[in-house]
Amino acid sequence: MSEKPTTPVWKKIHDALEALFRPIEIIGHRFILAPFRWFLTQIDPLSYKIEGTLFKKILQVTIYPLFMILTFVVGFELVKNGYTVRSFFGTIIMFLILGAIFAPLEHLIPFSRKWLDDHEMPIDVMMFFGGKFWGDYINKPIRLATVAIIVQEISPAIGQSIWPSHLHPVIQVLLLLSIKDFFRYWYHRWMHESEFMWRWHAVHHSSERLYWFNGTRSHPLEGLVSSLIWGIPLAFVQAPVAIVFVTGLLGRTIGRFQHTNMDLILGPFDYIFSSPKNHRYHHSKKIHEGNSNYGGDVIFWDILFGTFYLPKGETPSDDIGIGGMPNYPQTFVGLMLAPFTYSHIKKEAEQLQAGDQKGERVVTE
Ligand SMILES: [Zn+2]
Numbered sequence: 001m002s003e004k005p006t007t008p009v010w011k012k013i014h015d016a017l018e019a020l021f022r023p024i025e026i027i028g029h030r031f032i033l034a035p036f037r038w039f040l041t042q043i044d045p046l047s048y049k050i051e052g053t054l055f056k057k058i059l060q061v062t063i064y065p066l067f068m069i070l071t072f073v074v075g076f077e078l079v080k081n082g083y084t085v086r087s088f089f090g091t092i093i094m095f096l097i098l099g100a101i102f103a104p105l106e107h108l109i110p111f112s113r114k115w116l117d118d119h120e121m122p123i124d125v126m127m128f129f130g131g132k133f134w135g136d137y138i139n140k141p142i143r144l145a146t147v148a149i150i151v152q153e154i155s156p157a158i159g160q161s162i163w164p165s166h167l168h169p170v171i172q173v174l175l176l177l178s179i180k181d182f183f184r185y186w187y188h189r190w191m192h193e194s195e196f197m198w199r200w201h202a203v204h205h206s207s208e209r210l211y212w213f214n215g216t217r218s219h220p221l222e223g224l225v226s227s228l229i230w231g232i233p234l235a236f237v238q239a240p241v242a243i244v245f246v247t248g249l250l251g252r253t254i255g256r257f258q259h260t261n262m263d264l265i266l267g268p269f270d271y272i273f274s275s276p277k278n279h280r281y282h283h284s285k286k287i288h289e290g291n292s293n294y295g296g297d298v299i300f301w302d303i304l305f306g307t308f309y310l311p312k313g314e315t316p317s318d319d320i321g322i323g324g325m326p327n328y329p330q331t332f333v334g335l336m337l338a339p340f341t342y343s344h345i346k347k348e349a350e351q352l353q354a355g356d357q358k359g360e361r362v363v364t365e
């Protein structure tokens, strides 16, 4: 005799929201992405043709430094023309330009052909817009208020004289990037080492493929804490606004490369920046590989604090995601609710594993 289980409240909320958002994901994948997918797959035969050629090698070696230099040039040019604030419209334009370049290149020189499948892109697009809305209307006001109170409490003069404005602007950008990433490193490491924090960050690791756009996949509540953690120290160093702007742009470029599916040869850059190669290990299902390479922009904090992982002569696996949780949600609503339903997901995963060991399939709702 078994009683019919009642549906928990969270499941009812999940199902109602799923009914609303799931059709958007399906329409996005089947129809909106279709023409782009058709265009991109035209490049695939060419990618086989250039296999082993000097042309491919040149692309693999030059794309990264070229983009980094270009970011500095365009960034300082924009500053010269009075642009020092990143607007939402500007961000969209930048993503469109980067996408128009990155997506074809990922098809031309892919690290993993499996990762060319775009089934989860609509979810990432929704996460981007949702995250942007949340970031602008919730995170930003809270951050500004907190920073203003703390700076006022201590002293607005702190840090004013310590910023080395006399240095070359490129050096200033790299310095600010490194300071920002020091705090990001420790926050990221904390999110991996504490199970309570992991439940928020797991959303970013739910991705089963890496490509130029999925760096935007993260839970908005993860961003709320991180924007405070980085915002406060940055308020004290008080770098010039132009430097802050170009640093932001450089961070965006590094972020696109960090998750790109392009098969690049970076040499020393793998030991300086958070690169596609070292970040692939960070997305590994194996815990000893995943709990490494925490740097978001630079990688030398990992080298310094002993969490750098880049075995010589090896290639990272393209089987990525959350190890031991094949039931982790893969829809927009599922991912948004995942931090709150994490205990349930974990229990279900344990039941699945136990069932697998006994050689039987466990049917879960
Ligand atoms: Zn992580």
Ligand SMILES: [Zn+2]
Residues within 6 Å of the ligand: 204, 215, 259, 279, 283
């Ligand atoms: Zn990542």
